[in-house]
Amino acid sequence: MRQIILDTETTGFDPAEGDRIVELGCVELIDRQFTGNNLHIYFNPDRESSPGALEVHGLTTEFLSQFNRFEDEAARIFEYLKGTEIYIHNAAFDVKFMNAEFARVGMPPLDQSAAAIHDTLAMAREQYPGKRNSLDMLCERLGVSNAHRTLHGALLDAELLAEVWLAMTRGQFGLVMEHSDQPRQEAGQPAVATFDASILRVEVATxxxxxxxxxxxxxxxxxxGGLSLWRKLTNPPPAA
Known part of the structure; x- marks a missing residue:
């Protein structure tokens, strides 16, 4: 399965108000492995970025004016994303903009052409309830270096999010994968798999x-009022 980690930068916060995508960054993984087949495009939005958006991404109108418009790249983007499993942080925002851009050229919305769209922000909130789950906070929590991130950039953020997603979901994949040289599982029988525990990282308490x-x-x-259950279980009294 192709997995695409996607991020955008925009001129503002609402495509219904005429805001446009100015940068698209996509990182491709196949079976959770980086392929290097990434997609990174700047766009001429034919409008100014709002002061707030410009402060976030730093992409000036003068800089963006040298690039193609989204409609010039839409077919290539559609083919790259079609049928993939897409991961986006705060997906509703980016999907709203992508759908608006595709609609301008009469193409199907992203959520109809992709195999699935997953919101990594929702995943993080479920995994870390009550905590701040911005991309920066997740990088800090999961040991992903973002020291080189001074401004938001679509490709840089997609690369960071790919590392974060892999770290967040590492325990959900590959622990009970059946090797091809193992006997086929009989109907009604539990799956049996081998697992090399030596690959697990052991953290020793200080x-x-x-x-x-x-x-x-x-x-x-x-x-x-006596020994707690934990101490009874971990330090049972000696046998008589």
Missing amino acids: EAEIAEHAAYLDGLDQAA
Whole structure:
């Protein structure tokens, strides 16, 4: 399955008000592996960016005026994205703009031509409830370096989001994949797979973390009026 991580930069916040896409960045993965077959295009929007949008992406009208308009590239973009599994951070925003651009040239909307569209912001909110889940915060949380990101850029943000998505979903793929040389699974029988546990990264608790954990368990013991269930299970009394 082709997976495309997509991001856009725009002149403003609402295509219904005439705002346009000024930059499209797409990163291609196949079976979660980077292929290098990325798509990066700047567009002449035939209008000024709003001050707020310009502050975000820094793409001036003078710079953008040298590039093609979206309608000149629409067919190439459509073919690149057709039938793919697309991942976008805050997907509703980018899909709204992409659909508006395709509609201007009489082409089907993105959410009809793609195999699926996934919102990584919704995924992050489910995985990290109650926490801030901007791309910058996810990079920090998941150890993805974004030190080179001073302004938003569609391709740069798509590359960062690809790394974030891989880190967020690493445990959901490949743990029970069946090798081709294994016997076929019989109907009604549970799937059996091999897994090399040596590839797992083991994080060892620091002395400070161990002490903090012990203090927390002391509080549980005090609240329970004796040994807490955790300590009964992890430190059972010796057999008589």
